[in-house]
Amino acid sequence: MPKAPVDLLLYHVTDAPLSATRGLVETVLAAVRGGATLIQLRDPEAKAGKLVEQGRALMAALAPSGVPLIVNDRPDVALAIGAAGVHVGQGDLPAATARLILGPDAVIGLSIDHPDQMAHVPWDMVDHLGVGPVMSRGVKPDAAEPMGLDGLRLCVRATQKPIVAIGGIGPGHARACIAAGADGVAVVAAIAGAPDPEAAARALRREADGALAERRASSAQ
């Protein structure tokens, strides 16, 4: 029986500086109350011990909602905290090693920074792709050149795997990304940096729900 896929519709990726004042757990819970369907713990500056501590706090906080947690870059940390899976970038650990550590039931996401990388995806190892930056580099100053909606469309056409769009995505972008074929949007600053993260998540979720309904109606015609 294939494992149940995670829902990529509104994927909140954490950011330590942006959530420092409000607190990481409180920011994530606000995102979930607003409709986030998936959370990624991302803190490239943190040592593994701190990631384990934060990850355990998030796992406990998320349990009542059933929203899964994915850990950026470190399958060892994901294993330590019992997270749903890991997200690896192009410079991170190979997806095959992440699969070896986490096993067949884990969710493994892979970043695609450029449509050319679609030719080198280890398809049997990954469950979904994070494609971007689509709009702008967002909170990642060293990210690749934004590929725009055209780049996103190229990636969507190259696979049947679920795709989440990422990179500078804020209000008004979710509709375009989902219309372009993405299964959802991954959002950092538009939630964690908003004055009211719950309201920001709710508005993005409404936009994403609407775009998905439109796309389904359009493809049913």
Added chain:
Amino acid sequence: MPKAPVDLLLYHVTDAPLSATRGLVETVLAAVRGGATLIQLRDPEAKAGKLVEQGRALMAALAPSGVPLIVNDRPDVALAIGAAGVHVGQGDLPAATARLILGPDAVIGLSIDHPDQMAHVPWDMVDHLGVGPVMSRGVKPDAAEPMGLDGLRLCVRATQKPIVAIGGIGPGHARACIAAGADGVAVVAAIAGAPDPEAAARALRREADGALAERRASSAQ
């Protein structure tokens, strides 16, 4: 049958800036020619993909010598490259998680920054301890206050596990550390930063061999 312990006598820990000119692999091979018994790949600034690449190059280069490679902080990288094991610090992944990932045959070293930490070692999970900084902070500006030879002696008395002394150890220190009960010395800059790493390693190895022979002769009396 218990696994064969690694030889901690002269443990070279790599340093990316110090070995940049000569090259990582060439610096490590020079250390091995000079008598290094164990190598640790340490590059806290590198992404996991780069660590895997460097680790694979080191594994291939070290194979003829039989000198084992240990990876700092990341059991996932150690698994990816088939390294002998991992070294974890106090803020890193718990040793139990490293053991879960790498299995019973892997070598797991744990850093002890202060003698008080000897009361909290997960003894059944670790194979040896890296105790320090003993002499000075060495290449780690954010390391703990040096514990000196007195601190090292306190740690040695608290366990029968093998201990390697680390932290600012250069020529003339190996004898004192081994006389204090360490099974060897871990060295970064005194090898990688030396004008002739092979000669530097050879001098340290001679000093360590002599100190070990003296200690054994003294305890046999």
